[in-house]
Amino acid sequence: MNKLYNIHTLWLGMLLLTLTTYAIGKLGYSGVVVVSFLLITAAAKAVFIIRDFMELRGVSLLWRVMMYGWLLIVVAGIAITYLLSL
Amino acid sequence: MDTTTTTQPTVELPRLLPGDFAIWFFIFAELLVFAIAFISYSVMRIQNVEMFNQYQLTLNRELGAANTLLLITASYFVVRAIHAIRIDDVKSCVRWLYLSLGCGSGFLLLKSLEYYEKFSHGINLSTNTFYMFYLSLTMFHFLHVILGMIILLAIAIKAQRGGYTAQDHIGIETGASYWHMVDLVWIILFPLVYIIR
Numbered sequence: 001m002n003k004l005y006n007i008h009t010l011w012l013g014m015l016l017l018t019l020t021t022y023a024i025g026k027l028g029y030s031g032v033v034v035v036s037f038l039l040i041t042a043a044a045k046a047v048f049i050i051r052d053f054m055e056l057r058g059v060s061l062l063w064r065v066m067m068y069g070w071l072l073i074v075v076a077g078i079a080i081t082y083l084l085s086l
Numbered sequence: 087m088d089t090t091t092t093t094q095p096t097v098e099l100p101r102l103l104p105g106d107f108a109i110w111f112f113i114f115a116e117l118l119v120f121a122i123a124f125i126s127y128s129v130m131r132i133q134n135v136e137m138f139n140q141y142q143l144t145l146n147r148e149l150g151a152a153n154t155l156l157l158i159t160a161s162y163f164v165v166r167a168i169h170a171i172r173i174d175d176v177k178s179c180v181r182w183l184y185l186s187l188g189c190g191s192g193f194l195l196l197k198s199l200e201y202y203e204k205f206s207h208g209i210n211l212s213t214n215t216f217y218m219f220y221l222s223l224t225m226f227h228f229l230h231v232i233l234g235m236i237i238l239l240a241i242a243i244k245a246q247r248g249g250y251t252a253q254d255h256i257g258i259e260t261g262a263s264y265w266h267m268v269d270l271v272w273i274i275l276f277p278l279v280y281i282i283r
Binding site for chain 2: 007011014015018019021022024025026030035038039041042045046049050052053054055056057058059060061063066067070073074075077078081082084085
């Protein structure tokens with residue numbers, strides 16, 4: 001098991017990213033840069049869940065495309081609609 | 087006599103999906119439904135930015151963040167349960183599954199408190215568009231958490247009775263995959279509904 005990249009460090013990393021997301025909300029920050037950061041943070045956590053918790057690393061390309069494609073469409077959809085709302 | 091030896095090129099096959107193959111179609115169908123709901127929320131927000139920003143401030147971010155921590159931790163515990171059964175450590179597997187159920191119960195409790203707070207102020211689905219989305223999205227997810235917990239409980243009971251081994255634990259992987267999907271959806275839902283403005 002990799003010393004730095006394993007399920008334990010990923011779990012702690014995801015907790016830290018969640019606290020960062022909460023802090024941004026609490027401080028009332030908004031805007032394109034902030035929302036980009038929030039979406040990248042959420043996408044990173046989602047990739048960790050799909051690849052390492054769901055164990056889809058190394059499964060058929062079709063299923064990886066379907067799962068990461070879902071994530072990409074959702075995050076891109078939120079980003080585009082946010083830009084349109086400005 | 088031909089004495090030359092030929093070596094066959096080794097073809098690395100992709101790993102099989104964890105758990106029962108059928109659950110992955112169910113998981114993907116569920117993800118598509120949530121994707122449509124997230125995009126619908128985002129599109130409706132374009133037409134009602136001020137209203138969405140105003141009423142988002144009434145949401146309890148502390149409970150939302152605590153619930154995110156609980157679901158991520160529950161998923162981590164489920165991963166630990168799978169790792170335990172793979173080395174035939176049934177006792178640890180059962181313990182991790184019940185710890186995960188504890189986190190799930192915590193999520194349901196905090197979410198119920200959040201709903202109680204909103205309902206006691208007379209807020210419901212028809213209050214406005216923001217609350218309609220907030221309540222329907224989170225309640226739909228809430229139902230998935232309940233279903234995920236029922237699956238995890240059934241798995242934990244079967245594991246306790248010696249129903250899984252290192253060689254045969256496809257049921258645990260199937261339930262775990264569903265539970266991770268519930269976590270995955272919340273990871274997007276939390277920043278979208280509670281934070282992004």
